[in-house]
Amino acid sequence: MAEPLPLPALHASHSGCWQRGASGDTAQIGRGQAVMAAADTPNLVLNAPLVATRLGYPDLSGLDLLELFAFVHPARFCVPTPRGLAHALELNEPASDADVPEFLQRAASHLLARCEAPEWPEREGAWSVLQSLARLRWTWAPVLAPHVAKPERAERWLFARLPEWEEAAERPQPAQVTLAEDAVETRLEALTGNQAERREGQRLYSRKSAHVFAPRPARGQPHLLLAQAGTGIGKTLGYLAPASLWSETAHGTVWVSTYTKNLQRQLREESRRAWPERRPDGSQPVVVRKGRENYLCLLNLEDALQGGFSGRPAILAQLVARWAAYSQDGDMIGGDLPGWLGTLFRQRAIRSLTDQRGECIYAGCPHFRKCFIERAARASAQADLVIANHALVMINAARGRDTAQRPTRIVFDEGHHVFDAADSTYSAALSGMEAIELRRWIIGPERGSKGRRRGLSARLADVASYDDEAGDAVEAARHAAEALPSSGWLDRLAENAPSGPIETLLGAIRATTYARDESGGQEAGYGIETEAAQLDGPLVELAQEGAAALAAIRQPLIKLGIRLEALLEEGPDWLDGQGRARIEGARHSLVWRIDTLASWQAMLERLGGPTDPQFVDWLAVARGDAREYDVGLYRHFLDPMQPFAQTVLEGAHGVMLTSATLCDRGAEGPDWDEAVARSGATHLGLAPEQIAATSPFDYASRAEILIVTDVPKGDLAALAGAYARIIETTGGGVLGLFTAIRRLRSVHGRIADRLARAGLPLYAQHVDPIDTGTLVDIFRDDPHASLLGTDALRDGVDVPGQSLRCVVMEQVPWPKPSILHRARRAAGGGSAYDDRVIRARLAQAFGRLIRTRDDHGHFVVLSPAFPSRLLTAFPPDVPVTRLTLDDALQRLGEGLLSPDATLPQPAAEQGEWPR
Numbered sequence: 014m015a016e017p018l019p020l021p022a023l024h025a026s027h028s029g030c031w032q033r034g035a036s037g038d039t040a041q042i043g044r045g046q047a048v049m050a051a052a053d054t055p056n057l058v059l060n061a062p063l064v065a066t067r068l069g070y071p072d073l074s075g076l077d078l079l080e081l082f083a084f085v086h087p088a089r090f091c092v093p094t095p096r097g098l099a100h101a102l103e104l105n106e107p108a109s110d111a112d113v114p115e116f117l118q119r120a121a122s123h124l125l126a127r128c129e130a131p132e133w134p135e136r137e138g139a140w141s142v143l144q145s146l147a148r149l150r151w152t153w154a155p156v157l158a159p160h161v162a163k164p165e166r167a168e169r170w171l172f173a174r175l176p177e178w179e180e181a182a183e184r185p186q187p188a189q190v191t192l193a194e195d196a197v198e199t200r201l202e203a204l205t206g207n208q209a210e211r212r213e214g215q216r217l218y219s220r221k222s223a224h225v226f227a228p229r230p231a232r233g234q235p236h237l238l239l240a241q242a243g244t245g246i247g248k249t250l251g252y253l254a255p256a257s258l259w260s261e262t263a264h265g266t267v268w269v270s271t272y273t274k275n276l277q278r279q280l281r282e283e284s285r286r287a288w289p290e291r292r293p294d295g296s297q298p299v300v301v302r303k304g305r306e307n308y309l310c311l312l313n314l315e316d317a318l319q320g321g322f323s324g325r326p327a328i329l330a331q332l333v334a335r336w337a338a339y340s341q342d343g344d345m346i347g348g349d350l351p352g353w354l355g356t357l358f359r360q361r362a363i364r365s366l367t368d369q370r371g372e373c374i375y376a377g378c379p380h381f382r383k384c385f386i387e388r389a390a391r392a393s394a395q396a397d398l399v400i401a402n403h404a405l406v407m408i409n410a411a412r413g414r415d416t417a418q419r420p421t422r423i424v425f426d427e428g429h430h431v432f433d434a435a436d437s438t439y440s441a442a443l444s445g446m447e448a449i450e451l452r453r454w455i456i457g458p459e460r461g462s463k464g465r466r467r468g469l470s471a472r473l474a475d476v477a478s479y480d481d482e483a484g485d486a487v488e489a490a491r492h493a494a495e496a497l498p499s500s501g502w503l504d505r506l507a508e509n510a511p512s513g514p515i516e517t518l519l520g521a522i523r524a525t526t527y528a529r530d531e532s533g534g535q536e537a538g539y540g541i542e543t544e545a546a547q548l549d550g551p552l553v554e555l556a557q558e559g560a561a562a563l564a565a566i567r568q569p570l571i572k573l574g575i576r577l578e579a580l581l582e583e584g585p586d587w588l589d590g591q592g593r594a595r596i597e598g599a600r601h602s603l604v605w606r607i608d609t610l611a612s613w614q615a616m617l618e619r620l621g622g623p624t625d626p627q628f629v630d631w632l633a634v635a636r637g638d639a640r641e642y643d644v645g646l647y648r649h650f651l652d653p654m655q656p657f658a659q660t661v662l663e664g665a666h667g668v669m670l671t672s673a674t675l676c677d678r679g680a681e682g683p684d685w686d687e688a689v690a691r692s693g694a695t696h697l698g699l700a701p702e703q704i705a706a707t708s709p710f711d712y713a714s715r716a717e718i719l720i721v722t723d724v725p726k727g728d729l730a731a732l733a734g735a736y737a738r739i740i741e742t743t744g745g746g747v748l749g750l751f752t753a754i755r756r757l758r759s760v761h762g763r764i765a766d767r768l769a770r771a772g773l774p775l776y777a778q779h780v781d782p783i784d785t786g787t788l789v790d791i792f793r794d795d796p797h798a799s800l801l802g803t804d805a806l807r808d809g810v811d812v813p814g815q816s817l818r819c820v821v822m823e824q825v826p827w828p829k830p831s832i833l834h835r836a837r838r839a840a841g842g843g844s845a846y847d848d849r850v851i852r853a854r855l856a857q858a859f860g861r862l863i864r865t866r867d868d869h870g871h872f873v874v875l876s877p878a879f880p881s882r883l884l885t886a887f888p889p890d891v892p893v894t895r896l897t898l899d900d901a902l903q904r905l906g907e908g909l910l911s912p913d914a915t916l917p918q919p920a921a922e923q924g925e926w927p928r
């Protein structure tokens with residue numbers, strides 16, 4: 014065991030601050046002392062932004078163990094807490110807050126010692142990156158230097174080490190195959206294991222799923238199956254059985270689409286039962302595919318490493334380069350890049366290393382043959398199973414680069430989210446932020462900004478010099494794009510001094526929104542909005558001028574697209590294979606921009622005219638913490654399943670939507686009509702097959718719903734007191750769900766310190782400087798921790814076992830009364846529509862509690878007036894009790910539902926909470 018590193022170490026939690034000197038004495042100190050200590054000398058800390066928040070000292074810097082971990086073990090998982098780091102390094106975890114500074118010194122020594130070990134697996138590239146980090150004055154560089162030996166031979170730099178992808182022949186179209194039911198059952202048995210208990214629900218589900226793979230009866234008429242699958246029936250293997258059998262016999266690709274990254278990870282694991290990691294030829298039968306904005310762009314990284322980034326972001330770029338060499342797939346958002354790395358530096362810096370703006374230059378890029386995005390796209394074209402997300406499937410179906418890659422057999426798991434994903438995919442927004450992105454794509458970045466980003470004329474310089482018409486079109490587009498907002502537009506709007514027709518229009522939109530909004534958001538500091546109706550004449554005129562300005566940009570882009578197409582056909586001498594691919598890439602991104610401009614123009618041209626009943630249009634000012642960050646005009650489909658039907662269903666041969674909460678459950682039982690309407694089937698005149706497999710879990714004995722009747726609505730002190738007492742009673746393990754960030758922050762601020770002193774850490778979205786995925790990792794890792802959050806946690810959390818034993822909802826999750834909601838409510842049956850939305854949310858929240866057969870717990874609603882008609886959202890046999898908070902605490906404390914629970918209780922500091 015290495016000796017603790019003799020450097021001072023500092024730890025701050027909600028319960029206090031502790032420092033250990035270089036020579037080895039730990040003392041509890043006040044916040045002021047801690048701030049002074051941190052300002053004097055660099056201390057060892059863990060998660061500097063979090064420590065800074067705890068100390069209320071935003072400029073805190075130090076020797077962050079997480080940065081050291083990211084250098085020593087790039088692409089390895091680590092929960093960013095003392096306990097999590099201890100597990101990742103296989104060290105004893107500190108027993109209390111007071112032991113953390115000593116642990117930090119031990120962990121630092123351990124990590125440094127690993128760099129000296131001959132078997133250090135991530136040695137390659139470390140020395141070279143460390144030299145760059147030393148030049149950037151990274152605080153760890155001098156500490157690490159004596160431990161990282163100079164290699165005998167010069168190390169290849171990252172871009173030389175990454176493997177190249179191989180070009181492969183296009184896959185022929187799949188064979189027409191009908192799967193026999195007994196073959197599907199045999200495959201299911203093979204996947205679940207012969208020893209697995211026979212689950213009738215799963216077998217039926219699997220057989221029904223096989224129907225979506227049958228030959229399509231008519232063009233535009235895919236097989237469509239709606240499958241409600243209760244938690245625990247084993248739906249993943251249920252559909253993977255026919256999917257793997259079909260891909261094996263038909264030699265085609267099945268797409269499984271999910272909404273959450275959790276399920277993607279789980280699918281990756283489960284798919285190993287049906288497919289090997291690699292085929293004999295080295296290709297991958299199963300590929301996880303994300304949107305291109307998730308992946309590292311190597312050209313952006315090269316630019317960042319060569320001076321595009323400075324200061325802390327430049328250090329981040331070096332750590333990302335370490336990671337890129339060891340990453341499985343280059344996915345920066347939810348892949349093997351630690352989610353906490355972005356918060357240690359800057360989330361924006363992470364995003365600017367991806368291909369956010371569609372500026373890829375394809376074969377013109379020196380890293381094209383090593384590009385992570387291109388690799389994933391090529392691998393998925395050859396895959397039997399592509400695991401993707403709803404938005405990507407919809408975008409690929411609508412405007413995939415290659416028709417052969419369009420999904421035709423699709424399983425939408427987490428199918429209850431397809432509506433929301435379609436809603437955002439098929440929406441349009443002419444906002445300042447969107448428009449300035451387009452300007453930069455055409456003109457290039459404003460003067461003074463660093464980096465390689467270049468405008469259209471620089472990207473297509475060779476084409477423009479060869480083809481006069483293309484050159485003129487580029488120049489005309491460049492000139493017309495001057496009409497779009499430029500840097501500083503928000504300030505100019507606030508000062509009523511807009512520049513150009515689109516900024517002027519946005520200024521009028523902003524003024525109208527402030528004049529008409531009655532949502533209460535103005536006072537509360539939230540975003541505000543108003544419907545796009547009854548607009549004044551001057552605003553309508555500005556909209557027409559704006560539409561003309563957009564048309565002036567769109568026309569030359571269309572001309573340019575035609576010229577690019579002609580060039581590809583003519584094939585001049587200088588146009589080699591790489592050049593072709595680059596022009597094809599440019600044409601593809603051009604089509605996307607032309608479509609965007611067309612949708613903006615259509616929106617503007619309609620302002621002042623009769624409303625189109627298929628759309629909902631509104632004006633909005635986006636604000637957070639009372640600061641404006643965007644202004645614009647927005648359009649959503651009233652029913653987004655209409656474009657979904659046209660772009661996804663119509664071109665597909667078989668589609669399945671499945672979820673535990675696909676169907677609403679009203680007083681009369683499952684509402685299939687609503688599920689059918691939300692599948693898009695009616696837009697193609699389809700009559701989908703339906704199946705419901707009920708959960709095998711014994712909810713009646715494993716869960717209980719407690720509706721607390723004496724926490725008055727609007728009484729924040731009482732709400733905070735209730736949360737604190739519940740968390741104390743359960744000893745943590747509470748997931749607290751809020752409908753308003755303001756209340757969440759207020760509750761957290763009132764109780765976090767007190768709970769921490771009782772050994773019950775409380776984390777919160779919108780408070781802690783930690784990304785949501787990492788917060789869930791922390792919560793999962795520590796059974797005494799509790800987590801507060803909003804919508805994203807309601808159904809993005811999969812925490813089986815002891816770590817989650819109580820879900821608390823602060824009130825009925827009413828839908829936000831937005832303009833869009835008002836329109837859908839009016840079209841969907843008024844209050845019945847609201848009830849369906851709320852029941853879906855309650856069902857999703859309840860679904861967090863019981864993830865496995867052995868889970869148990871309580872679902873608590875702190876709402877005295879919880880309507881009984883909403884109770885059908887929960888499984889029918891779960892007991893529901895209305896009771897006072899004291900009685901609820903007694904129920905929670907009795908642990909009647911958890912006779913097998915042996916969770917140690919931390920030493921709670923007792924005291925009076927507000928009641």
Ligand code: SF4
Pocket residue numbers: 309310311312313368372373374375376378379380381384385386387
């Ligand atoms: S091919 Fe495009 S996305 Fe890939 S590294 Fe090059 S510029 Fe970036």
